[in-house]
Amino acid sequence: MLLIAGEGELLYVNKALEELAGKPRATLLQEGVSAVFPFSGGGFPSIATAFGADGTFSDTLSLLHPVEGGIPVKVNARTFFGPGGQAVASVYLKDLRPSLEAQEKIVGQQETLKVALTDLQQVLENSVDMICTFDLDGNLLHINKICEKILGYSSEELVGRHYREFIHPEDITSTQGDTQELQQTQVTYHFRNRYLHKNGSMVYLSWTSSLVKEAGKVYCIARDITSMIPAEEIRLENESRLQALLQEGFEMIAVIDEKGVFKFVSGSVKNVLGYAPEELVGMDAFTQVHPDDVAHLLEQHRQVLNGQNLLFSPFRCKNRRGAWRWLESRAVNCFHNPTINGIIVNSRDVTERLQTQRQLERSEKMYKSLFDFNPDVAYSLDTNGRFTSVNKVAVELMQMPEEEILNRHFNEFAQLDYVEHNERQFQRVLRGEAITTESSLLNANQEEVFYTFTEIPILIDGEVVGVHGLAKDITHVKRQQLLLEETAKRLNNILESIKDAFFTLDQEWRFTYVNPEFEKTMKARKEDLVGRKITEVYDPAIFEPFYRQFQRAVGKRAPIHFEEYSTYLNSWLSVTVYPSEEGFSVYVKGINSRKRAEAELKKLSLVASKTVNSVYITDEEARIEWVNDGFTRLTGYTLEEVVGRKPGDFLASPATRANVFSIREKLAIEKPFVQEVENMSKSGEVYWSKLDVTPILDEHSGGAKKFIVIETEITGQKKAEEERVRLTDELLRRNRHLEQFTYIVSHNLRSPVANVLGLTSLLMGTEDREMQLTVTDKLRHTAKGLDTIIRDLNDLLSLQGGLLEAREKISLPEIVEQALLSLPNESYQHVTIDLNGIQEIISVRSFMNSILSNLLTNAVKYRSLERPLDIKVTARLEEASNLLCLSVSDNGLGINLEKEEKNLFGLYKRFHFHVAGRGLGLYLVKMQAEALGGAVNVQSKPGVGSTFNVFVNVAES
Incomplete structure (x- = not known):
């Protein structure tokens, strides 16, 4: 942008003009407008002449650049007057080079596009796919020529028509759904439907559609996939199956x-x-x-x-x-x-x-366990009746190896009488039945075995393929059954042959059996009685006492016995009634003879009651029926206390109880006998009696029915006899001691005395000093041996003297302690004492000391050098015999009892010679134990040790 005044004076330029003109602002302001637009006649037209009537100017000019030359620019200017009335032009410049370059590029692109459109047209016209456009209502706007090949229609026949006219009716709805989806997404891919070919066939098309709303069109490409459908259907079917x-x-x-x-x-x-x-x-x-x-x-x-x-x-x-x-x-x-x-x-x-599978395995194991470990015989057969498997019980029953049983027919083992029966039953199983029956076979020892067996068919798909069987050995039961049958026959024979009347009644009191004796006694026939009620045959008025007792037995459901006089038979009867589930049995016996004997017994009882001796009467089972006053005075028991009891159950002392059975055996012989017994009165006093037992025989039957026992007290006589026996035993014992004493005197003293006499004579007959010393030394040794013998004699005399010592209460623990104190120090390692709580005993103190001292001294003398000595002293009391057993055990050298037992307790007998000893200790132990009313024994094993058991009587004598 710049401001121009007068004839081309530049009042202002901006930074963009500096860059576009390639000169600094100061240069441009100094050179004026001609430096920018070098036109002929003074450069930029004057304001007055260049601008239009409206004060504006617009043109395309060339701006001078010091390097690039002229630069095309678009110039837009307008005039206005300044404060001094001076006309000023405001000029805006735009570099046209980018626009010119873009225009050139667009021209090039247009040429390229023309080529591409030409190529596209060729592609569209020659494409194997059907390319078309539809308006938003579904009317076809354009379609390439391939449509004639795919659908049979030319493009002229199709353009302007709605797609529904050519779609298979079943696909209209899905196609409309795709159209709706296209409205939302602008693009759909691979939509399939079926079009109708001009010839009426179906054409499968796969569509890709794109909606361009600005153009109000839908661009589509359709591919003919008709040839692919069969393979695709197979693929889809396979995919569907796979899916x-x-x-x-x-x-x-x-x-x-x-x-x-x-x-x-x-x-x-x-x-x-x-x-x-x-x-x-x-x-x-x-x-x-x-x-x-x-x-x-x-x-x-x-x-x-x-x-x-x-x-x-x-x-x-x-x-x-x-x-x-x-x-x-x-x-x-x-x-x-x-x-x-x-x-x-x-x-x-x-x-x-x-x-x-596991359940099957479990079932198989259960079946195998049930088969192998079944307590009964288990086996399997094929359809031919041959064994395919047997368990151990079957092998034991047949008593032959399993391999000798398998594959053999079951009837090969059967008793001939059962072969046909077995085969008939087997055929039933093959028909699908389960059977249970009984049979018999011969085992390997040709022994007959009875058994019951159950066989079931093995069914697979309704067909019998084999047989399972279980058999139970009933040989014992069968033999018992045969025995019972034989016994029943014998019982019937017995009932038929017994001399007393017997009959049975059912629950309605009808006769079911009568024996010949009943027929004979009642003068009736079995045929006339069996099946009839007893009350119909025998008048209840006459037999009322009997019927009442029958009713009592049935009510108690227990056997009863009663005696009743029958006016019908004019006889005393003994009747026993045995009730059962079926009814009851009645045993009737005439007892006139016994009643007469009882009358006689009453007379005898009157006589016996006046005698001084004890007299009692028992029945045939030895139960007391009557006692006299002498019995009460002797035993302390009254008649009421002993009736029905057996004397041996309450009178016999402990010593007699062992003989009670032998006494009862003598009663069974039914002959008189005499027996001495030791009894005990009610107060616990023991006394001796002589029993004179006499059976009273029933003359009618010949059987013993009562026993009369006359009891005489002989306690004084028995004590005198026991004293006599004791004195005799004592004399015999003293005699044995005297023989031992005589033996020592005659054998052991004679030799050393003769030696003393000889040596003394020799000493007196020589003056040789050395000889005298030698003889003197031998005299000393002989005198020492003589002293030992005299001491032994003194011990024997002491043993005799000890018998005269009075028994006294002595402390057993004290005796044991004193004996242990006499042992040498450090002679043993450990001592165990177990006296079982026994404190005081009644015995001879000197003997008990000697016994324990000798046994403990021997344990120390003959200890083993291979191990420390352990000693155990135990005591126990046998209360029944009043014997104290005192035991001394050691783990010493031991004794070979097989070789030395006979001489073990002999005088001067020794069995180990590596230590000093005289062989007197065990002899004294034996003699002292016997003197105390006991004995001694030993258990010993060489190299293990010995146990000496000394039994002594500790009761007061």
Whole structure:
């Protein structure tokens, strides 16, 4: 922009003019307008002449540039008058070079466009696709010539007509829907519909459409895909099937990468695990696997990565509900296929199959257990009746190896009497029946075995393919049954032959059986009685006492016995009634003879009641029926206290109870006998009695029915006899001691005394000093041995003297402690004392001291050098016999009892010679134990140790 005054004087230029003219502002102001517009005649026209009547000017001029030359510019100017009345022109310049360049470019582009339009026209006219335009109402505006080839119509026949005229009627609705979608999106791709060819055939077209609202047109390209439709329909059908398999199948197809991450999961995963495919894609497949199965599955995954195609063993996978399902998968390495680039894994849910398989295995095991361990015989047969399997019980029943049974016909083992029966039953099973019956066979030992068996058909698809059987050995039961039948026959024979009357009645009191004796006694016949009520045959007025007792037995449901006089028979009867579920049985016996005997017994009882001795009467079972006053005075029991009781149950002392059975055996012989017994009165006092037992025989039957016992007290006599026996035993014992004493005197003293006499004579007959010293030394040794013998004699005399010592209460713990104190120090390592709480005993103190001292001293003397000595002292009291057992055990050298037992407690008997001893200790222990009313025994094993058990009587004598 610039301001011009007068004849071209520049009043103002802006920065843009400086740049456009290529000169600074000062130069331009100095040179004036001619420096910018160098025109002839003075440059820029004068204001007065150049501007129009309206004071404006517009033209295209050339602006002078010092380097580029003339620059075309557009000039727009107008005049106005300044404050002094001076005319001024305001000029605006615009550089026309960009416009000229753009114009030239547009011209070039127009030429290019003409060429492109020509080429496009060629493409449109020669395209194999149908190219057309529609107005917004669907009328065809333009279409290329290919339409005639595709639809059979020329472009002239189509232009101006609506597309609905040519579309298959079934596709009009979908085409209108695509048109509506095009209004919203401006572009649609690959829309398909069917057009009707001019010849009436169908043409399949695929459309791509674009809406240009400004132009009010729709540009479309349609491709004829008719030839592709059959193949595409096949492809679509296959794809549909594949999609159905992927979506609806029960086998999951997945693709995982080398790390086990899901890249693809088929829709069937919903049927397998309950997930939607998108929930698993991108997830690590191994996170869904049960922790116990991961390691094994990772190893199999590694093998697939190395190129192996594997069928994975079943593993557990978590479904969407959190439950574990068993899957079986097959994996194929497809990293070589770029389309897949992963591992294809086909998986199916085998949970039910595994459960069924395990249930089947369990059922098979249960069947096998039921078969093998069945307590009865179990077997299987084929349809020919041959054994196909047998269990151990069958082998044991047949008593032959399994291989000798298999493949043989069942009737090969049968008893001949049962062959036809067995075959008939087997045919029933082959017809589909289950049977249970009884049979018999011969085992390997040719022994007859009875059994019951149940056989059932094995049915598969309604056809019998075999037979299962169970058999139970009933040989014992069968023999029992035969025995019962035989017994029943014998019982019937017995009932028929017994001498007493017997009959049975049912619940309505009708006769079911009468024996011959009843017929004889009642003068009736069995045929006339059986089936009739007893009250109809025998008048209730006469037999009322009997019927009343019958009713009482039925009411109590327990056997009863009663005695009643029958006016009908003029006889005393003993009647026993036995009720049962079927009715009751009645046993009737005449007892006139017994009643007479009882009358006689009453007379005898009157006599016995006045005698001093104890007298009592028992029944045939030894139960007391009557006692006299002498019995009460002797035993302290009254008649009321003992009636119905057996004497041996309350009178026998502990010593006699063992003999009660032998006494009762003598009662069964039914002959008189005499027996001495030790009894105990009611107050607990023990006394001796002599029993004179006499059976009272029933003359009518010959059987013993009562026993009369006369009891005489003989306590004084027994004590005298016991004292006599004791004194005899004591004399015998003293005699044995005297024999031992005599033996020592005669054998052990004679030799040293003779030696003393000889050595003394020798000493007196020599003056040799050395000889005298030698003889003197031998005299000293002989005298020492003689002293030992005298001491032994003193011990024996002391043993005799001890018998005279009175028994007294002594402390057993004190005796044990004193004996232990006598042992050398450090002679033993450990002592265990267990006296079972026994404190005081009644015995001879010196003997008890000697016994314990000798046993403990021996334990120390004969201890083992290989181990420390352990000693155990125990005591227990046998209250029944008043014997104290005192035991001393050690772990010393021990004794060979097989060799030395006979001489173990002999005088001067020794069994170890590495230590000093005289062989007197055990002899004294034995003699002292016997003197105390006891004995001694020993258990010993060489190298292990010994236990000496000393029994002594600790009761007051």
